[in-house]
Amino acid sequence: MKPFDSLETPAIPLALANVDTDQLIPARFMKRPRSEGYGPFLLHDMREGPEGPVANPLDDPRRAGAAVLVARRNFGCGSSREAAVYALADFGVRCVIAPSFGDIFASNAVKxxxxxxxxxxxxxxxxxxxxxxxxxxxxxxxxxxxxVTAGNLVVAFAIDPVWKTQLLNGWDDIDLTLAERPAIARFRERDAAARPWAGLAPGD
Incomplete structure (x- = not known):
């Protein structure tokens, strides 16, 4: 996973609350393999109407290459589909700024x-x-x-400290565990001395 340090990029303003995972990627597109990329289907039903494309900040030429999306509260609510995060990532979004997130969406995002x-x-x-x-x-x-700095406007944001560590280092959950290898080794050594009967004998 690519480490996250800082970004300088235009932002996509999505002035909506309660954007759910079915809006982020409608279920009918999830039959496709991830290798085909889910980016084109991000917020598909907001971007495509019965008569063709609908004006939308995601398709504004001024925001070409934007890697940040700004929204209102409860972003990513709804079902637990990880494909919602895939759609954002495949579109090029690396950060969503909002007052609150669906719990499972936020966890999937960090992963x-x-x-x-x-x-x-x-x-x-x-x-x-x-x-x-x-x-x-x-x-x-x-x-x-x-x-987050936008001209003279500087805004602080919150992030779980464990998630912050994972993002800064580009770690998944296994990497996070492996980072504690010295502590794990020390525990195993102490535990083997305190409870020799609990371990396996060589060759078992």
Whole structure:
């Protein structure tokens, strides 16, 4: 997994609350293999109407290559489908900024190198209403400092400290466990001395 340090990128303002995982990727597209890429189907039903494409901030030319999405509360609610995160990642999004997230969505996001940055509702509205964001200028997301900077506007965000460590290092859950190998080895040595009867004899 690619480590996450900082980003400088235009942001996609999605001024909606309760964007659920079925909206992020409708179930009918999940029959495709991940190798084909889920990015084209991100928020598909908001971007395509009966008569063709619908104006949407994801397709605004000013936001070409944007790797940050700013939304309102309860982003990623609904079902537990990890494909919702795949769709964001395959579209190029590496960070979603919102006041709150669906729990399973946030966990899935971190496991795929996507930062769920929690801000206050007031700060989310400030970013959504910022001329800096509206004009498509690059904002900066700094994970180490836990800040988002859009011109003169600087917003702090929250992230679980374990998730922060994983993202900064590009670690999955196994990597996180392996980082504790010295402590695990010390425990096993102490435990073998204290409870020799609990271990297996050589060759068992």
């Amino acid at each position: 795929n190198g996507l930062l769920p940055a929690r801000v206050s509702e007031e700060d989310a509205e400030a970013l959504l209403g910022s001329a800096w964001v509206e004009d498509g200028r690059a904002l900066r997301v700094d994970l180490a400092a836990q800040t």
